[in-house]
Amino acid sequence: MNPELEKLKTQQADIEHQIEQAEHRETIYQNRIAYLNKAARKARNHRLITRGAAVESIVPSLKELNEVEFHELMETILTHPAVIPLLPQDGS
DSSP states (O other), X not given: OOHHHHHHHHHHHHHHHHHHHHHHHHHHHHHHHHHHHHHHHHHHHHHHHHHHHXXXXXXXXXXXXXXXXXXXXXXXXXXXXXXXXXXXXXXX
16 A cells, blocks of 8 residues: 555544544533533522521511512612612622
8 A cells, every 4th residue: 555645544543533532522521511500500599599598587477478579678678778888799
């Protein structure tokens, strides 16, 4: 067989192997991103649930409000001039 052809076939095999490795690394990175996103969602869900439970434990009657009523109440409380200085600043 032609030595030049052999050299090209070897290079082709090496390049195909490199492509397979790159695709495998990409799959690993995509899986890692999905894992981290899932962990962030779980942490957010946990935070929201525990804070909501804390609010309900302080004011049990809030359980009786629907979503709109609860949202309106929170907006009224959290925009009150006496409360605003107590809130953490968002950095913007």
